[in-house]
Amino acid sequence: MRGEVKFRLGRQDIVAFAALILLAFSIAFGGASRQHELRLALVELSALPLLVLGLLALLKQDDPRSHKFGLGLAAAAAALPLLQLIPLPPAIWTGLPGRDEAALALEITGLPAGWLPLTLTPDKTWRSFLALLPPLAMFVGLLSVRAEGRLRLVHFLLGATVFSILLGAAQLASGSDRLYPWLTTDAGNVTGFFANRNHLATLVLIGVPFATVLGAASLRRGGSRLPLWLSILYIALAAVALGVIRSRAGVVLFAPVLGASLLAAWVAAGRGRPRPLLLGLVGGAAIAVTAVGAFAAAPLLARFDPAGAPEGRFENWPIVAEAAETHLPLGSGLGSFDAVYRSVEPLERLDPTFFNQAHNDYLETWLEAGWLGAALIVAFLAWFARRSWAAWRAGVSTQRDLQRAATIAIGAVLLHSAADYPLRTAALATVFALCCGLLELAVRADAELAPERSRRHRSR
Numbered sequence: 391m392r393g394e395v396k397f398r399l400g401r402q403d404i405v406a407f408a409a410l411i412l413l414a415f416s417i418a419f420g421g422a423s424r425q426h427e428l429r430l431a432l433v434e435l436s437a438l439p440l441l442v443l444g445l446l447a448l449l450k451q452d453d454p455r456s457h458k459f460g461l462g463l464a465a466a467a468a469a470l471p472l473l474q475l476i477p478l479p480p481a482i483w484t485g486l487p488g489r490d491e492a493a494l495a496l497e498i499t500g501l502p503a504g505w506l507p508l509t510l511t512p513d514k515t516w517r518s519f520l521a522l523l524p525p526l527a528m529f530v531g532l533l534s535v536r537a538e539g540r541l542r543l544v545h546f547l548l549g550a551t552v553f554s555i556l557l558g559a560a561q562l563a564s565g566s567d568r569l570y571p572w573l574t575t576d577a578g579n580v581t582g583f584f585a586n587r588n589h590l591a592t593l594v595l596i597g598v599p600f601a602t603v604l605g606a607a608s609l610r611r612g613g614s615r616l617p618l619w620l621s622i623l624y625i626a627l628a629a630v631a632l633g634v635i636r637s638r639a640g641v642v643l644f645a646p647v648l649g650a651s652l653l654a655a656w657v658a659a660g661r662g663r664p665r666p667l668l669l670g671l672v673g674g675a676a677i678a679v680t681a682v683g684a685f686a687a688a689p690l691l692a693r694f695d696p697a698g699a700p701e702g703r704f705e706n707w708p709i710v711a712e713a714a715e716t717h718l719p720l721g722s723g724l725g726s727f728d729a730v731y732r733s734v735e736p737l738e739r740l741d742p743t744f745f746n747q748a749h750n751d752y753l754e755t756w757l758e759a760g761w762l763g764a765a766l767i768v769a770f771l772a773w774f775a776r777r778s779w780a781a782w783r784a785g786v787s788t789q790r791d792l793q794r795a796a797t798i799a800i801g802a803v804l805l806h807s808a809a810d811y812p813l814r815t816a817a818l819a820t821v822f823a824l825c826c827g828l829l830e831l832a833v834r835a836d837a838e839l840a841p842e843r844s845r846r847h848r849s850r
Contacts, residue, residue: 405447406539408440409531410546413820416524417550420816421584422572433816434520437527444531457533459773460830464529466766470759471519471724475512477505488717509723510730518724524816525823532827537789537839543824544600544792548624551597554582554590555631562634580635583817591640592812594628595802596821598644599651599795601625606655607791639806650798658791703749703809709734710748714757721760730757747814751807774800780832789831789839796828
């Protein structure tokens with residue numbers, strides 16, 4: 391029996407190490423949604439060991455059925471692009487909405503109408519499936535990682551976020567393109583490991599609730615106050631970074647994310663009357679926000695100026711919505727947005743730039759996946775509501791603190807997805823899956839979340 395327990399713990403350590411490798415590869419090489427296919431392939435390849443190990447470990451658990459809702463959603467998301475790649479006979483695909491031009495082209499050229507898949511862009515749909523491997527592996531793997539491994543992943547995420555902010559500061563100070571890791575990028579702006587400054591802002595926001603609850607938890611446990619001071623330092627750094635990044639979504643979401651994080655910090659500190667150091671955390675956050683308002687107000691307001699450059703995404707959304715209605719009920723295929731939008735883009739909207747994404751993940755999913763995509767989004771929101779309710783009703787512990795922080799991080803990404811495409815980068819998709827994996831554990835009892843610690847308490 392002892393040998394069996396040691397083997398199980400060793401397997402969990404291997405899964406945790408594989409998850410750490412995937413997270414590192416995702417942040418270092420997954421900060422863009424296009425180009426540099428070799429880097430993105432490295433992220434996808436690094437996901438395979440974790441996916442296999444995570445599935446094997448999960449199958450050996452006592453009751454994996456407790457995660458059937460979350461695992462079912464993950465399996466459905468992975469199955470969707472594969473279903474769109476299944477070849478269909480001409481009698482079926484020629485009758486699908488949006489296929490008239492393809493059928494007419496075959497008729498004019500005299501070519502026979504062979505079997506074709508549902509998607510209009512099979513190569514892009516296959517790429518969409520491969521892009522799902524890292525978040526899928528992270529979600530599955532995290533369910534079998536020990537409590538210490540989960541905490542280590544969160545610490546690594548916070549450290550990588552700080553390093554990305556510092557890299558962004560060096561990019562801004564250097565005045566050259568040498569420190570930007572991607573060819574197509576927001577040169578001259580703070581992007582860190584990303585090609586898009588908005589996505590760096592999303593990563594910074596994700597770190598806020600985790601840093602806050604880990605700092606406040608030190609008040610509950612007693613001992614060193616270093617985590618609390620590091621938490622205050624991170625919040626101040628995040629506020630300054632968001633001001634320098636000048637992401638409108640990041641600026642708008644910072645206040646509600648910080649407010650929810652402080653509520654989670656109060657719970658992490660043990661509830662009850664706020665302690666002076668916890669009030670100091672709130673005061674530090676207020677000072678940081680005030681400093682940003684004093685020193686960065688002008689460039690931030692310029693980003694919100696309606697008289698400035700026109701905002702193409704808002705003007706293009708009606709065009710995308712109309713194209714989506716044309717391809718209902720099954721959609722045009724994952725990854726087909728660019729091809730579909732180019733085919734319907736009005737001549738008066740043509741300019742030297744191009745609209746590569748809808749800048750609204752919900753609208754783009756509606757176009758590419760139709761009713762099935764909408765059903766998956768609704769099912770995910772139902773899962774999110776149920777797990778969030780369980781996390782916030784639970785008691786106070788480090789793992790519960792991480793779950794409550796995960797609800798805030800997930801909510802921030804969901805809100806940002808309404809005006810951008812953060813989840814179409816491998817880095818943020820993997821981090822998002824990490825948060826979802828933490829939240830999925832809200833269905834477990836405290837003894838299951840940290841069994842080793844529970845056994846020590848019982849032995850005393």
